[in-house]
Amino acid sequence: MDDQTRMLAGMGGLGGLSQADVGDPDSVRKQQSLGQPQQDIGDILQQIMAITDESLDEAQARKHALNCHRMKPALFSVLCEIKEKTVLSIRGVQEEDPPDPQIMRLDNMLLAEGVSGPEKGGGSAAAAAAAAAAGGSPNDSSIEHSDYRAKLAQIRQIYHSELEKYEQACSEFTNHVMNLLREQSRTRPISPKEIERMVAIIHRKFSSIQMQLKQSTCEAVMILRSRFLDARRKRRNFNKQATEVLNEYFYSHLSNPYPSEEAKEELAKKCGITVSQVSNWFGNKRIRYKKNIGKFQEEANLYAVKTAVDAANVSAQASQANSPATPNSGGYPAPCYTPDGRL
DNA sequence: TATTATGATTTCTG
DNA sequence: CAGAAATCATAATA
16 A cells, blocks of 8 residues: 555656645655645545445445545546556456467367257258158167157257357356446546556456366267167168068079169168168178078078069069979088189 | 177278 | 277077
């Protein structure tokens, strides 16, 4: 306090205070407690300092009184002078802060997961689910998928409501501080730039809260994701009709059981499974068939008969020529599918 | 409950 | 990158 008084007094000559008001610096020191001007400044400062301890009404009244004080303009200009000197050192201390890389990372991930960003409802997933349902075989994958989507939507909702709360709190606080600063700018010089800087500082402080929110949201998504993947890993057998279709194709193309991409697509559609599931199935089937042809003999015959019968339905003559009770009973793998036999 | 069947994943190869 | 082969993990079955 005393120091401040001295400092202000020391700067007196620079500001709008006249000699009469302040006296020259030397005389200040000489008659520290006696001079009327010093008394005034001391009073003002004391009042300023005491303001925070007072009730709002009291403070309001005091504020008004201060604003009307005859010394007020002088004090203001002194403060301007001081500021002029100090602002240089403040400036440049913290210029534009780069966006936090951590936050950026989290943002990107949230965006990628569809938590932030635009709602993508009715998108491909829903269409896929609808298609699966329409396909006759309510594949569980679609159910799990919708489950996943529901959970994701839940996370999304929580995230957004929390973010909103956060933003509200942040802007409320910012507003409060800005009002305070604007209010104060009547008694002390505060440039818009400074207010801006203060806002930036507040936002920086708040961003750690935001980061926490984003981080925990990311974690939740990760957990959900891994659970979903685990669930997907849980094997569910294809339905009977699907395996029938696949086996039919396999055994009727034993010599070259490699369906083309188009064929795979068609099989997938027929079976209500995905193309990659068809690929998996053929991969598994080929290797398992090859490993133990004997074990599949019966099945092979079954499907050979089946296709033969189908053929018979189309052409009775063909059935005569083609389907003896056991089509290939002798040299079994009829059109010689061998591991290396592929084209 | 042990075993087998089977869909999915991983690793390797040409 | 498609496919072979090995492997995993679970469903189905004995």
